[in-house]
Amino acid sequence: MANTRDIRRRIKSVKSTAQITKAMELVASSKMKKAQNQALSGRRYAEELNKILIHLAQDEGELDASPLMNVRKVNRELFIVISTDKGLCGGLNTNLMRLVMEEESEITSYVTIGNKGKGTLARSKKDLLADFTVSDPVIFKEVKAVSNFVIRKFESGEVDRVKVAFTNFINTISQKPWVKTLLPVDPSSITEKQNYEGMGGGDDLTDVYDQVPEAGYIFEPSAEKVFSMILPHYLNYQLYQMVLEARASEHSSRMVAMKSATDNAKEMIDDLTLLYNKVRQAAITSELLEITTAQMALE
């Protein structure tokens, strides 16, 4: 049976682990709030962009002039995988990669955001075109570099379709891996409101539709030009939103994982304390026994 000193040492080590996981839980929860707020503060931009697109649609009728809408036969496909940079966030990356593997075909190449996805794909010798890192909190221009990169790949005809895999933030305890097609842009979708269930939340956007004024907008330099220039902005913003979703999911998933780690550690401390008391009691009993036996032998 283990001696008391060993058990005491183990209790101490489990306690300090619990302290660390508790701290990580708190940090993750505050970071998650930040990511959510960031997503909300980008809402106005999304609304305004939407408004301009609606006016363009009114003016132009069909919006299909941009090369970014070309639907081609898919000879090569690009997959943007938005994973986390650090581990200890439960099954988040594993679930994401499982979905990615399901969607994969022989014509898929990859672009990654985040170290974990990059590691997994590089180890399994996939065709990795580029990898990007995005700091925390997310900086728009870092995401823009990624979307510009894929837009150019699409425009040059190197790839015929671009998909994004990210973890959608549904609520604090539930995140879901998700795949969306980024390019070619679906003409019917661009005047729809751009919200993901989780963080976009709310229906504030509807009032934008109500207050759309009469047509007859002036476009400078021209409607076509504005439209072809606005699509990249629209894509930048979409990808930015997805990265924010993934970031909020990461932090909430880490928060949950760390919370259960802390709970487990507490349970373990309880068990160990019980064991410690038992061992201590046993030691005392046997010592007493020895003393009494010795005394009896003397008499």
Place this chain on the structure above:
Amino acid sequence: MKLEIITPEKEYFSGEVEYVDIPGDQGHMGPLPGHAPLVTMIKDEWDDDLIYRVDKNSKSIELALGPGYVEIAQDKISVLTDWIVSEEDDIDVDAAEEAMQRAKDALENVTEEDGQYDALQAVVARSLAQISVKTRRKNL
């Protein structure tokens, strides 16, 4: 006129203003109440700034803008842009010049194909804007 300046990251300014000067695609313009609905692209050349004044007696504020759009409708001006550099930002001109030089050097060895290309281009554009906002203020 109501003015709103918005980036994907935050709402930079929102409120009533007395005077606005917009670097539009076809040149600068100072829209007044009752302006026809209009959408223009921002001319994001480094020496073109957006200027606005909250009322007659207050100081004009000058902002360098990144690529984006301006929408004028119903006496409201909405400015959408990727980034903003203002004079109030803590700008270190030397550091900006150094960053620009570094990015320019790196650009020599990078093709458009590279993932780094856009990031570097952005650094150059932003540094230029920072330097221009800062040095112009000195000359006033």
